[in-house]
Amino acid sequence: MPDKTQTNGRHMADPTKRRAPAAERTIRILDQLAASSSPMGVSELARCLDIPKSSVFGICETLVETGVLHSDPTGYSMSAHCLRWSGAYLSRSSLVSEFQRTLARDGRLANYTVTLSTLENDQVVYLACRNSDKPLGFTFQIGMRLPAVYSATGKAMLSQLPQEQRRMLLSAPWHAPFTDNSVRDLEAFEEDVKVWRAQGYAVDNGEIREGMVCLGAPILGPEGTPVAGIAISMTSTEARDAAKKDLGGIICEIAGSLSRHHLG
DSSP states (O other): OOOTTEETTEEOOOHHHHOOHHHHHHHHHHHHHHHOSSOBOHHHHHHHHTOOHHHHHHHHHHHHHTTSEEEETTEEEEOTTHHHHHHHHHHHOHHHHHHHHHHHHOGGGTTSEEEEEEEETTEEEEEEEEOOSSOOSOOOOTTOEEETTTSHHHHHHHHTSOHHHHHHHTOSOOOOOSSTTSOOSHHHHHHHHHHHHHHSOEEEESSSSTTEEEEEEEEEOGGGOEEEEEEEEEETTTOOHHHHHHHHHHHHHHHHHHHHHHHO
């Protein structure tokens, strides 16, 4: 019987032996700090990640020396150095570039905040934002993460997934509500999915922030899989039924155009 570890005369290394534990721990520490709204100390990081304090300290101090992290008496936090990586990624993303070109040439959404985001597990991550001058009381930022179940793009993308996959993604404890309008549980969310699929876009009606209404549509890839979402945000005063219907149609049209661009 042939040796299955041999391919074209070369030995295939066990994948588990190729892993670098220090690199994996570094990524976990960076992810934890990116998700934190305030600096974190060695003890807190070690406790949250179940990593020895000595390893946390060594990794963090190395990252400080190389300019990736900032250190002060309250703990460690991300430095501006990290923007180099996000900038490099975004500059190479054709979807982000096409999103920006679309907004530049299509003036129908000129007075509104418009965002592009992607789904990462049960959160949305913002890839591009154009914030309007209108006082929404909320500013979207590149790299920001929000619970997908409360955001318009998150709802739109989740609604396009098979129910089994959607339920698996949302199987963790439900996110604490941001407002009294935030959807309360998975069953209520599933009821709304039927509406969003039928109309082509989802609505965040004050679930992220009171007084802010967002409409989000999915950008689809091969086989109808959501690869991103585009949304517009407005004040609740602006969000009259007629306006939401018109803007919902526009956002669906632009999402469709971006989907075709993504498919090439």
